[in-house]
Amino acid sequence: MKIEVIDEVWRELSKCEMCGIRDLVLFADLNEDDFKLIHQPIVDLQLKPFQTLYRSDDSPDFVYTIRSGLVKLVNYSSDGHYRIVRLLGKGDLVGIEVLAGLPYAHCAEALEPLTVCRIPVSEVQRINRDTPRLHQQMIARWQKISCDADYWITELSTGQARQRVIRLLLHLSAISDRSDFFLPSREDMGAMLGITTETASRMISALRNEGVLHVLEKNRASAELEQMRALLI
Amino acid sequence: MKIEVIDEVWRELSKCEMCGIRDLVLFADLNEDDFKLIHQPIVDLQLKPFQTLYRSDDSPDFVYTIRSGLVKLVNYSSDGHYRIVRLLGKGDLVGIEVLAGLPYAHCAEALEPLTVCRIPVSEVQRINRDTPRLHQQMIARWQKISCDADYWITELSTGQARQRVIRLLLHLSAISDRSDFFLPSREDMGAMLGITTETASRMISALRNEGVLHVLEKNRASAELEQMRALLI
DNA sequence: CGACCGATTGAAGGTCGTCAAACTACGTGG
DNA sequence: CCACGTAGTTTGACGACCTTCAATCGGTCG
Numbered sequence: 157m158k159i160e161v162i163d164e165v166w167r168e169l170s171k172c173e174m175c176g177i178r179d180l181v182l183f184a185d186l187n188e189d190d191f192k193l194i195h196q197p198i199v200d201l202q203l204k205p206f207q208t209l210y211r212s213d214d215s216p217d218f219v220y221t222i223r224s225g226l227v228k229l230v231n232y233s234s235d236g237h238y239r240i241v242r243l244l245g246k247g248d249l250v251g252i253e254v255l256a257g258l259p260y261a262h263c264a265e266a267l268e269p270l271t272v273c274r275i276p277v278s279e280v281q282r283i284n285r286d287t288p289r290l291h292q293q294m295i296a297r298w299q300k301i302s303c304d305a306d307y308w309i310t311e312l313s314t315g316q317a318r319q320r321v322i323r324l325l326l327h328l329s330a331i332s333d334r335s336d337f338f339l340p341s342r343e344d345m346g347a348m349l350g351i352t353t354e355t356a357s358r359m360i361s362a363l364r365n366e367g368v369l370h371v372l373e374k375n376r377a378s379a380e381l382e383q384m385r386a387l388l389i
Numbered sequence: 390m391k392i393e394v395i396d397e398v399w400r401e402l403s404k405c406e407m408c409g410i411r412d413l414v415l416f417a418d419l420n421e422d423d424f425k426l427i428h429q430p431i432v433d434l435q436l437k438p439f440q441t442l443y444r445s446d447d448s449p450d451f452v453y454t455i456r457s458g459l460v461k462l463v464n465y466s467s468d469g470h471y472r473i474v475r476l477l478g479k480g481d482l483v484g485i486e487v488l489a490g491l492p493y494a495h496c497a498e499a500l501e502p503l504t505v506c507r508i509p510v511s512e513v514q515r516i517n518r519d520t521p522r523l524h525q526q527m528i529a530r531w532q533k534i535s536c537d538a539d540y541w542i543t544e545l546s547t548g549q550a551r552q553r554v555i556r557l558l559l560h561l562s563a564i565s566d567r568s569d570f571f572l573p574s575r576e577d578m579g580a581m582l583g584i585t586t587e588t589a590s591r592m593i594s595a596l597r598n599e600g601v602l603h604v605l606e607k608n609r610a611s612a613e614l615e616q617m618r619a620l621l622i
Numbered sequence: 623c624g625a626c627c628g629a630t631t632g633a634a635g636g637t638c639g640t641c642a643a644a645c646t647a648c649g650t651g652g
Numbered sequence: 653c654c655a656c657g658t659a660g661t662t663t664g665a666c667g668a669c670c671t672t673c674a675a676t677c678g679g680t681c682g
Contacts, residue, residue: 239543256532298531299489305538310472313546
């Protein structure tokens with residue numbers, strides 16, 4: 157529940173045209189001329205786990221495209237509890253609500269080592285005004301949020317604790333680009349699933365004992381996916 | 390859990406320029422010239438409670454602007470259960486995901502007597518291409534979905550059943566344009582909150598006994614809002 | 623009137639939260 | 653280097669809360 161201040165490891169001005177995940181990013185459809193519309197610098201950042209991209213009361217000046225790593229969007233409530241409302245991964249756009257003229261709606265924190273492009277809001281708005289080639293990508297991003305939110309409600313906030321944990325693990329496995337996947341802290345699992353830390357821990361223990369989940373190094377695990385899916389039925 | 394087929398009560402071609410809720414709707418910012426871009430008819434529909442606007446496997450040809458009434462977005466799962474993931478009211482755009490080229494993501498059903506404008510997708514896309522004045526409204530609508538989803542997760546899918554019920558009632562009261570408000574069936578309340586029908590019923594009974602909730606006619610209620618808010622603390 | 627559906631209520635049992643303690647990993651400082 | 657403190661995880665016991673199953677009640681519609 158601690159919030160560390162962002163530590164900006166500036167790497168280099170991004171060469172969007174040569175981006176390694178060019179086909180995934182917000183600017184995927186832009187052409188050479190469009191890039192001339194960018195006046196302020198887009199920089200690469202690297203964050204370590206637990207560092208924050210932004211907090212909800214930060215000045216809403218940037219959006220971020222995730223190049224690699226995992227981000228959680230967190231709503232803190234006054235009583236010290238928190239609820240994680242979404243996970244974002246490669247290609248996702250973090251802080252999109254500021255493009256609608258609103259403050260940041262959440263606190264965005266890195267879970268895994270994170271690399272992002274930091275894009276000034278003013279640039280996105282300028283490009284959005286001047287070329288229609290950004291619209292399609294913007295719509296796709298908004299749409300994904302809606303779809304993710306549905307998943308969060310129907311799969312991760314519904315049913316028994318054991319089922320929720322299994323669905324979360326399968327989800328984490330699905331969005332991982334490796335064979336192993338990110339295993340959140342039990343507290344974070346609780347905040348994602350609307351259950352307590354202890355319950356999350358118990359469910360993980362049970363799955364380990366049943367031999368369907370293997371905890372590797374810190375915060376990583378692998379799973380017998382087929383067997384695990386079978387447990388849902 | 391029954392699904393009735395849409396019963397299209399055609400009223401008249403909509404005169405968007407003279408719309409009573411013009412400042413709320415998707416086309417709020419369009420000018421006279423923009424409306425000339427509309428070739429296919431936009432029609433008004435009236436639906437009774439329990440009728441559906443569309444189902445998830447319907448051909449995604451229309452979006453709907455709510456003029457009055459309440460709509461639930463429902464995800465049915467194969468085992469017969471269902472989860473309500475959002476409520477939409479006056480000015481909201483129903484089925485927005487089809488504008489991103491996707492099938493309907495939910496089943497949309499009327500809760501209260503409903504009046505909507507049925508807008509062909511092709512028209513929205515044409516206007517969106519030809520005038521930037523639609524963009525702002527589109528973004529605002531996508532943004533609202535994201536915001537609503539956060540609320541659904543943090544307030545309605547978190548904590549004890551009693552708190553969830555109270556928060557739902559306060560929410561229903563807040564989005565009502567009258568002093569009384571829509572009171573869902575206990576089954577629907579369960580599907581909104583991730584609890585059982587019986588638990589929902591028990592909570593409603595308790596609140597009635599405590600004198601903070603007054604059930605009026607069928608599916609309507611009023612509440613001592615201040616006292617009810619105090620119960621959350 | 624009888625059938626049916628939704629709401630309500632009761633009883634019993636299971637799940638999960640709460641509180642507490644033990645355990646582990648890790649980093650710091652003696 | 654080891655002792656110790658800290659933070660996170662695990663485990664246990666207990667009780668509260670919620671689900672489940674069942675019965676009843678009330679209203680509506682044929």
